[in-house]
Amino acid sequence: MSDPDLELASRRAIYQRIADTPGVHFRALLDELESAQGTLQYHLRWLADEGLVDVSEDGKYTRYYPAAEFTDAEQTVMNALRREYSRRILAHLLTDGPLSTTELSDRLEKAQSTVSWHLSKLAEADLVTKERDGRSVVYEVSDPDRVRYLYTVHRRSFTDKVVDRILGLWDSY
Numbered sequence: 061m062s063d064p065d066l067e068l069a070s071r072r073a074i075y076q077r078i079a080d081t082p083g084v085h086f087r088a089l090l091d092e093l094e095s096a097q098g099t100l101q102y103h104l105r106w107l108a109d110e111g112l113v114d115v116s117e118d119g120k121y122t123r124y125y126p127a128a129e130f131t132d133a134e135q136t137v138m139n140a141l142r143r144e145y146s147r148r149i150l151a152h153l154l155t156d157g158p159l160s161t162t163e164l165s166d167r168l169e170k171a172q173s174t175v176s177w178h179l180s181k182l183a184e185a186d187l188v189t190k191e192r193d194g195r196s197v198v199y200e201v202s203d204p205d206r207v208r209y210l211y212t213v214h215r216r217s218f219t220d221k222v223v224d225r226i227l228g229l230w231d232s233y
Contacts, residue, residue, distance in 0.1 A: 083138035085121035158200040
């Protein structure tokens with residue numbers, strides 16, 4: 061990388077990790093780069109101030125993206141895909157949706173309350189829609205093409221073979 065803003069090897073390594081793993085959060089960067097917390101915070105703030113990275117809040121984590129490579133809507137999808145159970149819920153909805161909380165709970169082997177929490181976060185982010193079907197509520201992915209595209213393009217950074225199998229991507233490894 062010949063950008064003069066990235067002359068420092070440590071800053072270049074941080075930027076490269078963000079470029080390789082869009083939507084990575086602070087703690088993951090800290091673990092992967094084995095950097096001091098204050099040093100990492102300084103460089104991330106510098107990269108953001110210089111307009112080289114975008115910062116996105118997903119409610120739990122602060123996530124980082126290469127600047128101008130992802131729209132806000134795409135960052136919202138990537139934020140969800142970075143969360144293991146949200147990613148798996150989206151995968152099931154993409155392949156077999158619409159599904160109810162009970163059906164998803166059975167498939168994920170997780171408590172309905174856990175699945176419901178993730179579904180509510182996905183609904184708040186406008187990634188899924190919900191519709192009452194008798195006594196149950198069924199969920200469906202709002203923009204399946206966008207979710208499928210972003211997962212497919214960045215799948216190597218997710219390392220989730222369960223979702224790859226669900227989406228039929230197993231053979232692509």
